[in-house]
Amino acid sequence: MTAWRLAPLYVAAAAFAIAVSLPGGDPDTYWHLASGKWMVEHGQLLRADVFSSTATGAPYSVGEWLGELVIYGAYVLGGWAGIALLRAALVAVGAFFITRVALRAAPAPFALAVTTLALALSEITWTDRPQLFTFALFPLVLELLIVARAGRTRLLVAVPPLILLWTNLHGGYALGLALVAIFAAEAVLTRRNAVPFAAAAVLAVGASFIDPGSLGLGAAAAHATSPPRFIVEEAPPDVLRPAGFVFALFGLATLALALARGGTLLDALLLVPLFWLGLSAQRHMPYFALAATPYIAKGLSELWWRWRPASRFVLPRPVIVGVGAGLVAMVAASVATAPFAPTETQYPTAARAKLAAASGNLLNEYDWGGYLIWRVPERPVFIDGRLFLFLPDVLTDYEEMVFMRPGWRDQLDRHAIAQVLLRPDRPLVAALRDLGWTVVSEDPTALLLQRPSR
Amino acid sequence: MRPVLVVPLVLAGLAAFAATRAPVSDSDFFWHLAIGRDIAAHGVPRVDIYSWTVAGRAVLPDQWLGELLLYAAYAIGSWSGTIALRALTVGALIGIVVWTALAERPTRPFIAVLASLPAIALSRFAWTDRPELFGLLCFAILIALLRAVRRGSFAAFALCVPLVLLWTNLHGSYALGLGLVLVVAVERAVVDPSRRRRYAAVAIACVIATFVTPAGLATWTSSGGHFLAPPRFVQEEGTPDVTTLPGLLFSVALLATLATAVLAPRARGRDVLFEIVILVPVAFVSLTATRHLVFYPIAAAPFLASWGPDAFTEVVRTLREAWGDALRRASPTVMTARTADRAPRDDRRPRYLIADGIAAVVALAMLVAGVATAPRNPDLSAFPVAALPQLPAGPGLLNRYDWGGFLIWYAPATPVFVDGRLFPYVPDALDDYRAVIGLHSDWRQVLVKRGIRTVLVSPSDAIAVEGVALGWPILARTPEWVMLRVP
Numbered sequence: 001m002t003a004w005r006l007a008p009l010y011v012a013a014a015a016f017a018i019a020v021s022l023p024g025g026d027p028d029t030y031w032h033l034a035s036g037k038w039m040v041e042h043g044q045l046l047r048a049d050v051f052s053s054t055a056t057g058a059p060y061s062v063g064e065w066l067g068e069l070v071i072y073g074a075y076v077l078g079g080w081a082g083i084a085l086l087r088a089a090l091v092a093v094g095a096f097f098i099t100r101v102a103l104r105a106a107p108a109p110f111a112l113a114v115t116t117l118a119l120a121l122s123e124i125t126w127t128d129r130p131q132l133f134t135f136a137l138f139p140l141v142l143e144l145l146i147v148a149r150a151g152r153t154r155l156l157v158a159v160p161p162l163i164l165l166w167t168n169l170h171g172g173y174a175l176g177l178a179l180v181a182i183f184a185a186e187a188v189l190t191r192r193n194a195v196p197f198a199a200a201a202v203l204a205v206g207a208s209f210i211d212p213g214s215l216g217l218g219a220a221a222a223h224a225t226s227p228p229r230f231i232v233e234e235a236p237p238d239v240l241r242p243a244g245f246v247f248a249l250f251g252l253a254t255l256a257l258a259l260a261r262g263g264t265l266l267d268a269l270l271l272v273p274l275f276w277l278g279l280s281a282q283r284h285m286p287y288f289a290l291a292a293t294p295y296i297a298k299g300l301s302e303l304w305w306r307w308r309p310a311s312r313f314v315l316p317r318p319v320i321v322g323v324g325a326g327l328v329a330m331v332a333a334s335v336a337t338a339p340f341a342p343t344e345t346q347y348p349t350a351a352r353a354k355l356a357a358a359s360g361n362l363l364n365e366y367d368w369g370g371y372l373i374w375r376v377p378e379r380p381v382f383i384d385g386r387l388f389l390f391l392p393d394v395l396t397d398y399e400e401m402v403f404m405r406p407g408w409r410d411q412l413d414r415h416a417i418a419q420v421l422l423r424p425d426r427p428l429v430a431a432l433r434d435l436g437w438t439v440v441s442e443d444p445t446a447l448l449l450q451r452p453s454r
Numbered sequence: 455m456r457p458v459l460v461v462p463l464v465l466a467g468l469a470a471f472a473a474t475r476a477p478v479s480d481s482d483f484f485w486h487l488a489i490g491r492d493i494a495a496h497g498v499p500r501v502d503i504y505s506w507t508v509a510g511r512a513v514l515p516d517q518w519l520g521e522l523l524l525y526a527a528y529a530i531g532s533w534s535g536t537i538a539l540r541a542l543t544v545g546a547l548i549g550i551v552v553w554t555a556l557a558e559r560p561t562r563p564f565i566a567v568l569a570s571l572p573a574i575a576l577s578r579f580a581w582t583d584r585p586e587l588f589g590l591l592c593f594a595i596l597i598a599l600l601r602a603v604r605r606g607s608f609a610a611f612a613l614c615v616p617l618v619l620l621w622t623n624l625h626g627s628y629a630l631g632l633g634l635v636l637v638v639a640v641e642r643a644v645v646d647p648s649r650r651r652r653y654a655a656v657a658i659a660c661v662i663a664t665f666v667t668p669a670g671l672a673t674w675t676s677s678g679g680h681f682l683a684p685p686r687f688v689q690e691e692g693t694p695d696v697t698t699l700p701g702l703l704f705s706v707a708l709l710a711t712l713a714t715a716v717l718a719p720r721a722r723g724r725d726v727l728f729e730i731v732i733l734v735p736v737a738f739v740s741l742t743a744t745r746h747l748v749f750y751p752i753a754a755a756p757f758l759a760s761w762g763p764d765a766f767t768e769v770v771r772t773l774r775e776a777w778g779d780a781l782r783r784a785s786p787t788v789m790t791a792r793t794a795d796r797a798p799r800d801d802r803r804p805r806y807l808i809a810d811g812i813a814a815v816v817a818l819a820m821l822v823a824g825v826a827t828a829p830r831n832p833d834l835s836a837f838p839v840a841a842l843p844q845l846p847a848g849p850g851l852l853n854r855y856d857w858g859g860f861l862i863w864y865a866p867a868t869p870v871f872v873d874g875r876l877f878p879y880v881p882d883a884l885d886d887y888r889a890v891i892g893l894h895s896d897w898r899q900v901l902v903k904r905g906i907r908t909v910l911v912s913p914s915d916a917i918a919v920e921g922v923a924l925g926w927p928i929l930a931r932t933p934e935w936v937m938l939r940v941p
Binding site: 189190191192225226227229235236237238239240244248251252254255256258259260262263264265267268271272275276279280403404405406408409424425427429430431434 | 682683684686693694695696697701705708709711712713715716717718719726729730733734737738741742769772773775776777892893894895897913914916919920923924
């Protein structure tokens, strides 16, 4: 065993330290928490909306029920600190396994360099939502399949249970199924371990149906091919922004190395569809980067050795011990100083008290729906991040009113909107002020307007 | 060896014919046309004369030659002249793309056409009457030249100098061409060190050529600024979306290249660096904005024509190894030897020359037939035509961004608030435009500050909805537009 074998542990520790220090505050965290809380309090799955005034009682997917329960469990156990520790632990698991995957393909310096970059890109998904389980499970399943392909096919028995767990944690399980299908296809096409891989794939697909409200593969595919573009993370990658640029680096490095040294059938089957997926929406970019990490690390190391054939990468033991001790200190310091409470400066915090005291139907900013569900539970929201629940009618009505399309007044009346809580630069705010709506609360973030009494 | 021209010529003719089917309708075309007219009459303009918000502000004449060409075509043949120029450019573009792919594997025209399909289909979205189309043609020519350089022709590299000079005066996309010339010069210097000084000389000449324009040094800042900070609110400047048709076509080319590069066993060796320096930078540029998507399929078509069949063969070989005789019987015609595909053929034989000649006549006939039967008048259904007689003369009109070009051409007495030239309006005039049309919190102050007297907008724009609600007098109205007087 070489000193580099400790690298996955070190990378995981560093990722943990960074992830635990990140401020929370994602709008979707709140409604996931609220869903988990409702399920615990009522002892049943949350199968219909109870948080909005516009879709009350409407059924919606409960495919992430387990993920929501785990997140709420972390909150119950440790408050916001529990959420942060869960986040850091899941990130560390993902970092650990992707480093192992990279180390199987390339020497440590190259594996670590590319892994670090991939993890930096993946930071955009380190939010306190069930999608973090996908971030942890994707590298785990990838490594498992790679090891099985190398001959240890008995490990494939772990695939169906993992997919079963994943299916109930987050809709990203479709990525896991895709990984299994790709490895199975390669095994069948090349007739190497075809039977165990095919069996694992069939059982995994079967396991994915054992879920009280799975999105289903069709829904996952529909989501990938027509993502709701107005949500930032669902927008296409912008390569002129930092995350998009790093994604482009991965894509172009993959292309350049493919031109330079080619690859295998498995490389093509794995990288081509995941590259497309990454191009389809920002939230999918990290999965291509993770899958391409071993390929790029291996290619770079080959180029290096062509240039410097005599290179050896050996770390002295004191360095290894020193780095390990430093990481332990870093983790301890991060946990001790982490700002566990979520950052809520982007939310209408100043309006909370007034909002709680008022009554009637509320029209709120889309991005603030989750926050309001958790922080002002007595006021049902108009709309929130559970998007599909509100498609198409509620979202259309929302846009008609907020962006002042013709008919906005009728919509305002039809929904009996008593208060409006929006950003100050919304067209509707200017119009309602002209119409004499009362400003109940105002700050640079939000404006709460009350309909005048007739 | 020269590939037979029949296929490129026939496809060029078909594309030219297809390009004549659409009437003139692009909003930006009209302001390009107006500038071209003024260049012909008064020389290259240096300041804005079409708006009242930035009148007198310096403008960059970086597309002056393209605009002059557009106006020349219009002056010669009216709207038919415009369509003829478009068809000619599109025909040349498609012909060159296919020819470049065919040159890589001359005996396999079907493969060349297949490899060019994403480029052909995607270019359809750029068949507009703008200097951008000339830039695209220049790019296709550059790719053809650079691939000839890879095959050993230094003369082709020298031809890049006049091409870059012309391109710089036609359209801002020349910067991409210059970048490719520079990286290929470095690549050639590595691969062919004995000629490195000559490559360096050509590269330097190309850089100098980009300064030979009325815009001078500013042409660099314009291209660079546009590339690094594209105005995302303009649809064509948006981030590429692979779930739309243009994005899908781009992704087909990109992923086909990746799959081919991974799988083709012989796509390496001496030409590796060349393919990398061409394809990787162009892929990045294409990823920056929707309007840039078309560059990559054009650059990738020759690579796909060259190595796509080998990748396919490799997959079949893998399957054969695994699955034995069953597959071998199923695909008896798969190529096994790339060299056999490249067996030289004497293209000077009379029958090839006659075929080329006939194809040229057919292509020309399609172009002429297309122009002869093309729509005679522009399609103005997207513009507020009926509002023209009621437009107030002089400053004070706030018009929709998309209609600025139309108004510049059709209502010269009414200067616009904003139009598709965009950069003269950034940031102040554009911010004010957004504040009013989107009813931002300061919209009333902007209305007063700018002295806006009339608004010509879509009925669904927030300012129109609010104006009607406030009882502003409606001067004219249709389902597509509304003109309101600001009290």
